[in-house]
Amino acid sequence: MANKIGDRIADKSLTGEDEIICGCIDLSIEQFRTELKTHPSESFDDLLARTGAGKSCTACLLDLEYLYTSLPNRGDMPAANALQRKQPASTLTLKRRIYRFLDGLGLQVPYPLEGAAPILIGAGIEQRLTVANHSLMFEGNIAAPPIVYAVKVYDAQGNVRARQRHRIEMGESWRLNLTDMFPEEARANSFLTVGLMKVQWRFCAPGMRGNTRPQIEINARSGSCAVHTQRAGGLLERQVTLISHPTDQRVFLTIVNPTRRAMEGVFQYPVLDDDVEDIVPLSHQISVAAKGAAIHEITMDEMTASRVVGRPMGVRAVLNNPGYKMHVVYAAPDLGRFSIDHL
Ligand code: FES
Numbered sequence: 172m173a174n175k176i177g178d179r180i181a182d183k184s185l186t187g188e189d190e191i192i193c194g195c196i197d198l199s200i201e202q203f204r205t206e207l208k209t210h211p212s213e214s215f216d217d218l219l220a221r222t223g224a225g226k227s228c229t230a231c232l233l234d235l236e237y238l239y240t241s242l243p244n245r246g247d248m249p250a251a252n253a254l255q256r257k258q259p260a261s262t263l264t265l266k267r268r269i270y271r272f273l274d275g276l277g278l279q280v281p282y283p284l285e286g287a288a289p290i291l292i293g294a295g296i297e298q299r300l301t302v303a304n305h306s307l308m309f310e311g312n313i314a315a316p317p318i319v320y321a322v323k324v325y326d327a328q329g330n331v332r333a334r335q336r337h338r339i340e341m342g343e344s345w346r347l348n349l350t351d352m353f354p355e356e357a358r359a360n361s362f363l364t365v366g367l368m369k370v371q372w373r374f375c376a377p378g379m380r381g382n383t384r385p386q387i388e389i390n391a392r393s394g395s396c397a398v399h400t401q402r403a404g405g406l407l408e409r410q411v412t413l414i415s416h417p418t419d420q421r422v423f424l425t426i427v428n429p430t431r432r433a434m435e436g437v438f439q440y441p442v443l444d445d446d447v448e449d450i451v452p453l454s455h456q457i458s459v460a461a462k463g464a465a466i467h468e469i470t471m472d473e474m475t476a477s478r479v480v481g482r483p484m485g486v487r488a489v490l491n492n493p494g495y496k497m498h499v500v501y502a503a504p505d506l507g508r509f510s511i512d513h514l
Contacts, residue, residue, distance in 0.1 A: 289366070289367065289464055302345050303383065314341040314379075338375075387511075396511055410488070420501050422501055424466070433460050434458070435457070440471075440486040
């Protein structure tokens with residue numbers, strides 16, 4: 172194959188000028204360099220559209236992106252990079268041009284961001300908050316300005332367990348053990364309980380956001396998983412489609428409530444296609460304390476479970492306050508491994 176992406180990018184050996192970078196259109200590095208020189212302010216997407224590079228099998232895309240951002244910083248190329256290249260105004264829609272004009276009038280002010288996530292508590296589980304302010308891939312020394320993260324941890328009933336603040340400079344990262352903030356008895360349970368983590372982060376100066384969004388990582392006895400945090404709120408009702416495999420995995424639903432008001436609602440499942448009319452979704456009550464969290468394991472009677480196994484099944488959450496965040500947690504039967512996603 173013409174392009175062995177990972178190896179060559181890792182050892183930075185994409186330097187032979189006559190080497191073919193896109194085998195589908197026989198484009199050499201030298202020709203790619205010439206394209207960059209003659210169109211120094213062209214966006215990456217426009218360059219691909221114009222030359223046809225990376226448009227067939229797409230195997231070369233990562234190499235092309237690497238060269239697009241790294242070549243301008245070497246030798247006789249104009250000193251520019253992907254972030255500095257502007258899309259020509261003439262290609263923007265009228266709406267975008269108006270927004271760009273208005274953006275240019277205002278003062279740049281950093282604004283705070285926030286996220287909410289569940290904390291899983293049980294035997295053999297260690298959950299961490301992980302944040303980083305590293306340079307974006309291939310972009311040189313471009314990272315976000317220093318950021319201050321403020322973390323609050325609550326138990327399921329909404330009692331504060333811990334508060335932490337931490338400032339991260341450019342190039343730094345921070346990992347905070349969240350499960351350590353809960354009593355030892357809860358961390359020894361063979362069943363899952365849940366807490367709430369609220370995180371707010373504030374940039375100390377205007378700049379780019381980079382890769383600074385907080386992540387949660389869940390480390391268990393047989394594996395780890397992670398997901399980024401998101402702001403809570405927006406909808407009263409949410410639905411997710413799952414495939415039921417009760418002998419291989421357990422499925423939990425979590426709700427975190429960062430608001431000051433308790434919430435009530437239901438989980439309804441299985442929501443099936445119209446062709447299974449005789450299976451009616453059951454409602455399972457859920458209550459979530461203000462600043463608290465709740466967890467529910469999906470269970471069905473034996474007859475229903477045997478009929479929905481291996482087929483898509485909807486699970487609906489309906490709450491009386493839209494300020495919540497919902498996650499789906501898949502677990503190995505022994506709770507030794509997890510996979511988590513947000514809705
Ligand atoms: S190698 Fe570039 S598109 Fe196929």
